[in-house]
Amino acid sequence: MGRLTQWGLRGDNVPSLEHTTKTAVAAVLSLSIARTLRLPEVYWAAITTLIVMQSTLAATVANAGQQLVGTTLGALAGALLVSSVGSTVLVFGAGVFVLGLACAALHLERTAYRFASVTLAIVMLVARQEPAWIGAAHRFIEVAIGIAVGLGMALVWPDRRPAPPA
Secondary structure (H helix, E strand, O other), X not given: OHHHHHOOOOHHHOOOXXXXXXXXXXXXXXXXXXXXXXXXXXXXXXXHHHHHOOOOHHHHHHHHHHHHHHHHXXXXXXXXXXXXOOOOHHHHHHXXXXXXXXXXXXXXXXXXXXXXXXXXXXXXXXXXXXXXXXXXXXXXXXXXXXXXXXXXHHHHOOOOOOOOOO
């Protein structure tokens, strides 16, 4: 156990068979929903579910809320910037900077800022045929599906282990 704690790892935070099963089921469900809706980048729904799935409902809700707010800000900023001034390196850098200021002004956590910046990068830097607003909307919907499935799974299949100590 000495090596585990040396790296900040705790034995009580190791995934259980139940948690890994729940996570796999949720990821497949979100992927299936996004495919059914014929979204262009269905993998974002599954990736988002994997990100928001935590061992406790409280941790899942907190993470999901930050991700939803950040994704919304990043999608809006990316679509606005690409549509109005284009997608240059300087515009991208300015967008990341302004998102940080906006998150600070709104008293959001760094988690929201991280998701906002990632979404901005995806909207601005991934080449698409459709207008930026459509790509941003798709990104938001894919993430929202992943968040909804992650939260739903945490509600209907809560972890029975006690929460790890803080």
